[in-house]
Amino acid sequence: MAELNGKRLVLGVTGGIAAYKAAELARLFVKDGAEVHAVLTRSGAQFVTPVTFQALTGRLAWCDQWDARMPDNMAHIELSRAADAIVVAPASADFLAKLAHGLADDLLSTLCLARDCPLIVAPAMNRQMWENPATQRNISQLAEDGVIVLGPASGEQACGETGLGRMLEAADIHDAVTGFFQPKVLAGCRLMLTAGPTFEALDAVRGLTNLSSGKMGFALARAARDAGASVTLVSGPVTQPTPAGVTRVDVTSAQEMHAAVMQRVAACDIFIGVAAVADYRPAEPGQEKIKKEDKSLQITLIPNPDILAEVAARPNAPFSVGFAAESRDLEKYAEGKRQKKKLALVVGNLVKDGLGGDSNTVILFDDQGRHPLGPAAKIEIARGIVAHIGALLAGNGGV
Ligand code: C5P
Numbered sequence: 013m014a015e016l017n018g019k020r021l022v023l024g025v026t027g028g029i030a031a032y033k034a035a036e037l038a039r040l041f042v043k044d045g046a047e048v049h050a051v052l053t054r055s056g057a058q059f060v061t062p063v064t065f066q067a068l069t070g071r072l073a074w075c076d077q078w079d080a081r082m083p084d085n086m087a088h089i090e091l092s093r094a095a096d097a098i099v100v101a102p103a104s105a106d107f108l109a110k111l112a113h114g115l116a117d118d119l120l121s122t123l124c125l126a127r128d129c130p131l132i133v134a135p136a137m138n139r140q141m142w143e144n145p146a147t148q149r150n151i152s153q154l155a156e157d158g159v160i161v162l163g164p165a166s167g168e169q170a171c172g173e174t175g176l177g178r179m180l181e182a183a184d185i186h187d188a189v190t191g192f193f194q195p196k197v198l199a200g201c202r203l204m205l206t207a208g209p210t211f212e213a214l215d216a217v218r219g220l221t222n223l224s225s226g227k228m229g230f231a232l233a234r235a236a237r238d239a240g241a242s243v244t245l246v247s248g249p250v251t252q253p254t255p256a257g258v259t260r261v262d263v264t265s266a267q268e269m270h271a272a273v274m275q276r277v278a279a280c281d282i283f284i285g286v287a288a289v290a291d292y293r294p295a296e297p298g299q300e301k302i303k304k305e306d307k308s309l310q311i312t313l314i315p316n317p318d319i320l321a322e323v324a325a326r327p328n329a330p331f332s333v334g335f336a337a338e339s340r341d342l343e344k345y346a347e348g349k350r351q352k353k354k355l356a357l358v359v360g361n362l363v364k365d366g367l368g369g370d371s372n373t374v375i376l377f378d379d380q381g382r383h384p385l386g387p388a389a390k391i392e393i394a395r396g397i398v399a400h401i402g403a404l405l406a407g408n409g410g411v
Contacts, residue, residue: 014045015190015391021046022091023065024100024120026107027055029170030136030179034101035060037182038068044190049091050074051120053107077119092123099189100124101162102136102179105147111159112150132160132192134185139175162188184256191238194395197402199240204280204330205229206273206287206319208248210266214311215298222288226250227390228335228372229286233258235394236282239402244280246272248287266290266316273319277330282401284333285320292316321353331405333397336360347377356404359397376400 021041025034034050041048050065050073062073072081074091082090092098100107100120107121111133116122124131133154141147142164155161163180180188207229212220226247233245234255243258246269254260261276263269266289277283292313302309324332334355336346339362346360361374372393373386378400385396 016041016193017045019046019096019193020094021048021189022095022098022123023048023050023069024098024103024107024124025050025052025056025060025065026100026102026104026120027053027058028102028104028136028179029059030102031056031059033179033182035064035068037099037101037185038065040182040186041189042069044186047071049095051091051123053118053120055104056120074119077122079119089123089126092127092129095127095129097130097132097189097192098124098127099132099134099185101134101182101185103133105135105137105141105144105150108133108135108147108150108154112153112157130158130160130192132162132189134162134179135164135177136179137164137177138169138171139173139177142175142177160192187234188256191234194235194238195399195402196240197399197406198236198282201236201241201282201405202244202280203236203241203282203284204244204246204273204276205232205236205284206246206248206269206289207233208250208252209288210248210269210290210316211264212266212290212293212316213264213297214294215300215302217301219297220290220292220294221249222290224248224250224288226252227370228394229284230255231390231394232284232286232397235391235398238395239398241282244276246276246287266293266319270317270319270322273323277323277326278328280330282333282405283320283323283330284335285323286335287319288337289319290316318353320355324354331356331401333357333359333401337363339363342375343377343382346375350377357401378404 025031038048048069052075057075065073110121116125165178165180166176167178168174208226209222209224230252233243237243237257245258246261261272263272293316295312295314320334332355336349336358338345342360342362346358350358358377359374371389376383386393
């Protein structure tokens, strides 16, 4: 996966203990294909050294506006000139104050002022410094100026206090920066999706479920969010972390999933059924644990509601998308499902290609025919599906 391929990023590191996380962030950016130029302030370099970033990025790291290593001695222009974004992580209270007032008294603040690209900051400071009205004023000013502010998070701080001010984790900043570069093809759309398995209780401790990991649904939630949609994710029992900014509703059984979806469906423009919903549930789940006996046990199963079919059949149905995981005859079953459930789009895959893994190979079926995607990482497949939905909604046919 190289989601940041061809992107040139300036990574600014200012003075705060969270600077140690900037090393990990540099590594994640580089691993994802970005060209990373690290610029440390004088106090940033008290916490981590330029050598750390030089080793991680494979490029010179910069600290000083008087550094003569740049041929024309204009590092402040050269570094930001071709950059796709400047990411300052951690951004200290002092540095945010400088940015808000347009000060340029060191290399990093100068190149932020001289930039022609988006500026993304991840504040990190003590809780009281964050809450101080001066910092809040500066943050509001920066947001008004179009600076993208990521976090801060709340939690334990290096100073021993607990509260708002912790820098987001490197993985979350990386996630937000990759998201930032995605085309906003679903801007303003309200999208709901289901993900994961359902669990149908058999007795007090047992139940029927399946091997769905939820990875594809969660990747789609992230891709839709990055495309500008507001996203509600109705999830069965999974261990996936919730993508930042996504509203998550946890459910267990198909009936709970059905109720959660129906309660919210009137307020959505796009619905994607990714969940592997159990087709049947035990008719009479026991309240107590079923005791072992020396005879066979009969369990009567009754059908669950088909959530997707019901959503697609509503009078003002949202743009409805289904998944078809088949073990054979993919084309026949996936297209059959699309017709039967009256869906705009079905994402078909052979179970051997997708279940539980990190990558997938799919075919999209719509009115125009079939469109293969992958093999690729699930997030790339998800971005492809979102792009296709965006194109269909815009009336230009998709991939
Ligand atoms: O009919 P089948 O289960 O193969 O269809 C799969 C698609 O329908 C998936 O998109 C799945 O999320 C959705 N579905 C549903 N409710 C069910 C069964 C499937 O929403 N009870």
